[in-house]
Amino acid sequence: MRRKEIFVLAERCMGCHSCELACATAHTTDRNLHAAVLRGERPFAYLWVDKFGAQRVPTVCKHCLRAPCVEVCPTGAMHKAPDTTTICDHSQCIGCWMCTFACPFGACDRGDGQVLKCDRQCLDEEGVPACVRACPTGALLWMTVEEFAAERRKPRRRVAAAAAG
Amino acid sequence: MVTKCQVSLDPAVCEMYEKARRLGVETAWDRYQAMLPQCGFGETGLCCRHCLQGPCRIDPFGNGPKKGICGVDADVMVARGLDRAIAAGSSGHSGHARHLAHTLKKAIAGVAPDYRIKDRNKLHAVAKRMGIPTENRTDEEIALDVANAALADFGERETPSLWASKVLPEVRQKRLAEQHLLPHGIDYEIADIMHRTHYGADADPINLLTAGLRCAMGDLAGCYMGTDLSDILFGTPQPVATEANLGVLKADAVNVAVHGHNPVLSEVIVAMAREMEPEARAAGATGINVVGICCTGNEVMMRHGIPAATHSVSQEMALITGAVDVVVIDYQCIMPSIVNVAECMGTTVVTTQEITKIPGATHVPFKEETASEDARKILRIAIQNFARRQGRPVDIPTHKSRVVAGFSVEAIVQALSKLNPEDPLQPLIDQIVAGNIRGVCLFAGCNNIKVPQDQNFIAIARRLLKENVLVVATGCGAGALMRHGFMDPAKVDELCGEGLKSVLYAIGEANGLGGPLPPTLHVGSCVDNSRAVALAAAVAEKLGVDIDQLPVVASAAEAMAEKAVAIGSWAVTIGLPVHVGVTMPVTGGPVVTKVLTEKVREITGGYFIVETDPEAAAKKLLAAIDERRATLGLPVPGGVRA
Ligand code: SF4
Numbered sequence: 147m148r149r150k151e152i153f154v155l156a157e158r159c160m161g162c163h164s165c166e167l168a169c170a171t172a173h174t175t176d177r178n179l180h181a182a183v184l185r186g187e188r189p190f191a192y193l194w195v196d197k198f199g200a201q202r203v204p205t206v207c208k209h210c211l212r213a214p215c216v217e218v219c220p221t222g223a224m225h226k227a228p229d230t231t232t233i234c235d236h237s238q239c240i241g242c243w244m245c246t247f248a249c250p251f252g253a254c255d256r257g258d259g260q261v262l263k264c265d266r267q268c269l270d271e272e273g274v275p276a277c278v279r280a281c282p283t284g285a286l287l288w289m290t291v292e293e294f295a296a297e298r299r300k301p302r303r304r305v306a307a308a309a310a311g
Numbered sequence: 312m313v314t315k316c317q318v319s320l321d322p323a324v325c326e327m328y329e330k331a332r333r334l335g336v337e338t339a340w341d342r343y344q345a346m347l348p349q350c351g352f353g354e355t356g357l358c359c360r361h362c363l364q365g366p367c368r369i370d371p372f373g374n375g376p377k378k379g380i381c382g383v384d385a386d387v388m389v390a391r392g393l394d395r396a397i398a399a400g401s402s403g404h405s406g407h408a409r410h411l412a413h414t415l416k417k418a419i420a421g422v423a424p425d426y427r428i429k430d431r432n433k434l435h436a437v438a439k440r441m442g443i444p445t446e447n448r449t450d451e452e453i454a455l456d457v458a459n460a461a462l463a464d465f466g467e468r469e470t471p472s473l474w475a476s477k478v479l480p481e482v483r484q485k486r487l488a489e490q491h492l493l494p495h496g497i498d499y500e501i502a503d504i505m506h507r508t509h510y511g512a513d514a515d516p517i518n519l520l521t522a523g524l525r526c527a528m529g530d531l532a533g534c535y536m537g538t539d540l541s542d543i544l545f546g547t548p549q550p551v552a553t554e555a556n557l558g559v560l561k562a563d564a565v566n567v568a569v570h571g572h573n574p575v576l577s578e579v580i581v582a583m584a585r586e587m588e589p590e591a592r593a594a595g596a597t598g599i600n601v602v603g604i605c606c607t608g609n610e611v612m613m614r615h616g617i618p619a620a621t622h623s624v625s626q627e628m629a630l631i632t633g634a635v636d637v638v639v640i641d642y643q644c645i646m647p648s649i650v651n652v653a654e655c656m657g658t659t660v661v662t663t664q665e666i667t668k669i670p671g672a673t674h675v676p677f678k679e680e681t682a683s684e685d686a687r688k689i690l691r692i693a694i695q696n697f698a699r700r701q702g703r704p705v706d707i708p709t710h711k712s713r714v715v716a717g718f719s720v721e722a723i724v725q726a727l728s729k730l731n732p733e734d735p736l737q738p739l740i741d742q743i744v745a746g747n748i749r750g751v752c753l754f755a756g757c758n759n760i761k762v763p764q765d766q767n768f769i770a771i772a773r774r775l776l777k778e779n780v781l782v783v784a785t786g787c788g789a790g791a792l793m794r795h796g797f798m799d800p801a802k803v804d805e806l807c808g809e810g811l812k813s814v815l816y817a818i819g820e821a822n823g824l825g826g827p828l829p830p831t832l833h834v835g836s837c838v839d840n841s842r843a844v845a846l847a848a849a850v851a852e853k854l855g856v857d858i859d860q861l862p863v864v865a866s867a868a869e870a871m872a873e874k875a876v877a878i879g880s881w882a883v884t885i886g887l888p889v890h891v892g893v894t895m896p897v898t899g900g901p902v903v904t905k906v907l908t909e910k911v912r913e914i915t916g917g918y919f920i921v922e923t924d925p926e927a928a929a930k931k932l933l934a935a936i937d938e939r940r941a942t943l944g945l946p947v948p949g950g951v952r953a
Pocket residue numbers: 206207208209210213214215216232248249250251252253254263
């Protein structure tokens with residue numbers, strides 16, 4: 147089966163920031179929110195929920211096949227993993243923000259002096275990303291391109307229903 | 312074959328859960344699944360909606376917002392949330408108590424003929440404790456003073472509320488007064504919490520927690536008052552044998568479930584059910600079978616041996632049997648969804664109180680003045696439903712456990728007096744000193760959908776009993792234990808360690824029971840957590856120590872309701888280590904979490920132990936008991952740990 151991607155139905159987003167919190171939690175030592183908070187861990191979220199007018203928009207790396215961020219990275223820190231996800235090797239990142247500049251979506255932001263972006267190191271036992279799992283409204287979907295496109299061809303209401311169901 | 316399932320340890324519940332799934336009837340567990348994932352901000356207490364600028368959410372990891380729009384930080388946010396939960400819980404218990412105080416006044420005034428002073432010994436004992444004169448006065452005069460004193464405990468007072476202070480050993484009263492932890496009026500403290508947690512008021516987390524604990528002490532007043540007034544009106548419980556679990560329903564009888572909390576309603580239902588037996592038989596039933604759900608079930612079990620059907624999170628399952636003709640409710644812990652289940656199963660839900668109406672239920676206003684008439688109306692609905700149900704198949708699980716309940720402090724002291732008539736508490740103290748009783752644990756609180764029903768209670772109780780900890784239980788914690796046989800004297804040999812076993816046998820045999828007391832002692836409903844306080848206070852006073860020195864702990868292993876938060880908070884305030892088996896929405900506030908689990912100990916001697924793993928929780932409770940034993944200079948099994 148083809149790899150699944152995270153698709154965004156921004157119109158379903160409530161702006162609850164649960165995806166961000168879940169992403170950060172997935173990047174703690176034991177993926178336990180309470181335990182990590184009590185230990186004082188400070189993980190970042192690798193996606194962002196913004197508001198434009200009345201619209202809330204979650205943004206996460208698309209893991210572009212021909213990724214502009216990879217193309218511009220001078221050190222090769224930003225690279226393609228064997229599964230074609232786009233990953234940053236932080237030991238090589240010099241913090242030049244070229245990837246931030248090149249990414250058409252704003253999916254590379256600043257962390258502690260180095261770039262911050264989705265690394266897909268958050269999948270649960272069923273292989274679902276933490277942000278998708280956390281979203282209560284189905285604004286984030288975990289589907290193959292084919293599945294999503296097939297849904298997209300249907301009337302919009304049905305896409306929303308598929309997302310909810 | 313015993314049915315097992317993910318949602319509950321109770322096979323009867325599992326059977327009904329599967330039936331509900333088969334029928335496509337939605338249950339709390341379905342709604343829980345639909346609710347997942349739950350929001351992490353809410354889970355950690357970092358969501359505030361106290362003003363219309365909100366909701367504000369603080370990033371617990373510190374990279375996003377660190378403050379609400381008004382500027383409150385994480386600790387203030389969680390402290391304010393906790394305070395409001397305590398205030399809500401306190402209003403529940405004290406509302407229950409106030410209802411009883413008004414009922415007592417109506418009884419004395421002669422306008423509520425179904426109620427009377429049933430236990431004058433208790434009346435005199437309460438009056439004496441509260442400094443109300445009894446010499447040369449009629450019971451009615453004394454009772455009126457008690458009821459008025461109770462009502463005077465609510466509004467703002469010059470002196471601390473009587474039911475939050477006079478019920479404690481003097482050293483504890485003094486210590487709490489010094490720390491400003493005695494409430495000056497139950498309602499007053501609740502309103503104070505609402506005020507100080509309003510936008511732009513208290514922003515000092517420690518100050519907020521102090522106020523929260525003081526309000527929780529108002530909850531203790533409500534609980535204690537609830538017990539006192541119920542005992543005066545309906546009698547102080549004495550040991551009684553009965554049964555628990557869905558197997559207590561009877562296919563050929565009119566089944567009436569009393570659900571909720573206040574015996575003001577359920578007592579009259581029980582009495583009228585007896586009177587209306589002929590009417591039920593005329594309709595073709597073998598009789599009227601009143602069963603309990605939740606705490607009002609505990610109230611009538613303690614006083615009349617009314618069997619318990621089920622508790623808390625599995626309340627819908629009683630209806631899934633198809634055998635319940637009427638569920639009559641008063642207030643608190645009633646899932647409004649029972650109306651939908653009732654509709655599917657042919658049950659009628661009867662609401663009775665102005666503060667708890669549910670669309671789809673039949674509302675029969677229950678007034679103390681017309682109590683028996685109102686009860687008859689309700690029972691008649693049940694008889695009619697039975698007539699309609701007759702012949703239709705029902706699914707009543709066969710599971711039920713034998714239960715010996717009714718252990719009020721008075722009953723415990725009376726049982727102990729058979730060992731030492733002059734000084735009944737001495738045998739208990741001797742056994743604690745000798746180590747046959749290593750300590751005492753109070754199991755309290757609810758079931759919580761986040762925990763497979765009863766799992767934590769059963770795992771922890773199993774371990775503590777083997778380690779010779781005397782277990783007393785209230786509320787749905789008692790419910791969990793009773794449905795699994797932990798209140799059946801025949802299970803003592805299997806469940807209890809040698810020391811505890813010898814004590815339970817000795818007391819049982821001295822009382823002519825021909826066997827032991829049950830492995831765990833049912834001390835009553837949630838308000839009856841006060842009975843555990845009464846016992847601890849009596850033992851502490853006799854030993855000349857404070858409550859925080861006793862090897863006594865508490866566990867709300869599957870806490871759910873805000874009332875449980877209030878109870879846990881006052882238990883910490885009177886000096887007990889209190890285990891909570893689910894995470895509390897305060898973890899987002901590091902200072903608050905540290906205060907509640909550690910620092911508060913310097914002030915009250917009590918503290919919270921938050922532990923979701925039941926085996927680890929049992930170990931922590933035992934460690935807390937042993938630490939206190941060591942400090943008292945008592946032997947500790949396996950020696951003192953460093
Ligand atoms: S960071 Fe931006 S450019 Fe790079 S793969 Fe992700 S979405 Fe594409």
